[in-house]
Amino acid sequence: MTTQAAALGVANAGFAWAKVNLTLHVTGQRSDGYHLLDSLVVRAGVGDRIAVSPSDQLELFIDGPYGGAAPHDDRNLVVRAARLLDAGAGRGARLHLTKNLPAAAGIGGGSADAATALRLLSAHWGLPVPEDVARLGADVPVCLHDTPQRMEGIGERLTPAPKLPPCWLVLINPNKSAATPEVFSRLESRANAPMPKELPAFTSAPAFAAWLATQRNDLEAPAIQVVPEVAECLGSLQDALLARMSGSGATCFGLYETEALAQRAVTRIATAQPGWWVTAAPMLG
Ligand SMILES: C[C@@](CO)(OP(=O)(O)O)[C@H](O)COP(=O)(O)OP(=O)(O)OC[C@H]1O[C@@H](n2ccc(N)nc2=O)[C@H](O)[C@@H]1O
Ligand SMILES: Nc1ncnc2c1ncn2[C@@H]1O[C@H](COP(=O)(O)OP(=O)(O)O)[C@@H](O)[C@H]1O
Numbered sequence: 001m002t003t004q005a006a007a008l009g010v011a012n013a014g015f016a017w018a019k020v021n022l023t024l025h026v027t028g029q030r031s032d033g034y035h036l037l038d039s040l041v042v043r044a045g046v047g048d049r050i051a052v053s054p055s056d057q058l059e060l061f062i063d064g065p066y067g068g069a070a071p072h073d074d075r076n077l078v079v080r081a082a083r084l085l086d087a088g089a090g091r092g093a094r095l096h097l098t099k100n101l102p103a104a105a106g107i108g109g110g111s112a113d114a115a116t117a118l119r120l121l122s123a124h125w126g127l128p129v130p131e132d133v134a135r136l137g138a139d140v141p142v143c144l145h146d147t148p149q150r151m152e153g154i155g156e157r158l159t160p161a162p163k164l165p166p167c168w169l170v171l172i173n174p175n176k177s178a179a180t181p182e183v184f185s186r187l188e189s190r191a192n193a194p195m196p197k198e199l200p201a202f203t204s205a206p207a208f209a210a211w212l213a214t215q216r217n218d219l220e221a222p223a224i225q226v227v228p229e230v231a232e233c234l235g236s237l238q239d240a241l242l243a244r245m246s247g248s249g250a251t252c253f254g255l256y257e258t259e260a261l262a263q264r265a266v267t268r269i270a271t272a273q274p275g276w277w278v279t280a281a282p283m284l285g
Contacts, residue, residue, distance in 0.1 A: 012123060013051035016116035017043040017284060018101055019108030019143055020169060020246045020253055023215040029190045034138065034154040038194040040161055040215075042148045044169045044253075046281040048099050048113050050078065052120045055094040058082055062097045069103035069177075070110065077114040080136055085121050085129070093124055102277050104177035106223075106247030108139045115143035139247075146284060150199065162201045164285060165208050168262035170237065170254040171246075172269060173277040174229035183248040186222035205257040209241030212255070223249035233276070236269050256280075 021039045028036035048064070060079055062072055070076055074083075078095050095117060101109035114136045122129045133140045138155030148161035195215055202208040223245055224230045230245055233252040237243035239261070240254030256262040262280035270278040 014116050015047040016112035017047040020044050024217040025194050026218040027194045039151045041142050041151045043284040044281040046279050048101050050116050051096040052124050053094045056092040059094045064098035064100050066099040066102050070099050077110040078117040081114040081117040091125050102173045105173050105251045106249045107251045111137045111139035112143045114140050162199050165202050165205050167205045167283040168256040168259050169283050170262050170265045170280050172233050173251040176227045176250050178223050178227050178249040180248040183219050183223045186225050192218050209255050212242050217245050219248050220245045
């Protein structure tokens with residue numbers, strides 16, 4: 001929305017798509033403790049919703065099934081994103097966050113919210129998105145991209161991934177949160193091999209899944225120590241082309257060739273595990 005539309009009192013809104021780490025190689029550690037990563041990151045078509053409307057003050061209103069899982073005060077990443085963009089000028093806006101994604105779940109819900117808030121408020125206030133968004137979190141830069149990215153460094157080095165085939169993802173979370181620092185702290189090895197220098201091009205979902213199976217999420221084993229149900233989630237995705245954990249967990253994904261196969265898995269898993277979060281979404285290209 002333009003600043004002119006803002007003056008008319010019209011709300012603008014957008015989705016904060018879930019981030020999925022299809023691979024996550026931990027390749028080293030910096031002297032400040034942050035880990036070096038090599039990760040193939042995609043967005044799934046399920047997310048939180050943020051609407052921005054005019055207000056004299058900065059206000060946050062949260063609802064949605066996971067509204068209780070995110071902070072309702074200045075610690076919320078949408079408020080922190082607004083303050084970074086505003087740079088102390090005291091601009092106002094009403095932010096309405098509908099939290100559909102579980103929090104602290106390895107799918108970057110908070111980072112995606114921050115990225116979407118930056119985009120919406122940048123249009124609302126007529127300000128450019130600043131360079132230093134990684135100050136909000138290592139995952140925020142990648143969440144500003146809707147296309148698949150290879151993410152390196154601690155999250156700041158991004159290069160577009162080769163074209164990926166159409167796929168569906170089933171995301172499942174046992175409704176147990178995994179604290180990212182704790183999962184990293186349980187890593188046995190911090191200097192693991194990166195992905196190949198050149199990522200291959202893929203023509204089909206099975207070929208893509210077969211290649212992904214040769215790569216890793218190095219945080220899977222430490223996350224299982226923190227949330228043992230991760231192993232159960234992975235086991236429940238037995239009909240997927242590939243089953244793996246995203247980020248620092250506990251959300252796991254299954255990769256499927258078609259929507260029908262993904263929806264069939266959702267029905268099966270949701271029936272067996274009524275306490276889990278289970279959803280199917282297209283992988284966004
Ligand atoms: C692990 C990843 C993989 O995409 O995803 P999530 O599990 O959070 O979704 C991210 O790197 C998380 O990014 P984000 O959650 O934004 O991290 P930050 O807020 O910057 O850092 C939280 C904590 O994670 C650890 N951390 C994070 C990123 C990184 N490259 N090395 C780290 O060691 C540090 O202990 C840090 O204090
Ligand atoms: N808008 C938000 N949504 C979710 N979590 C948030 C938000 N703002 C701040 N947080 C905090 O960020 C932490 C990480 O949340 P999130 O980004 O969802 O997980 P992850 O880093 O595992 O992908 C949570 O523990 C939560 O307290």
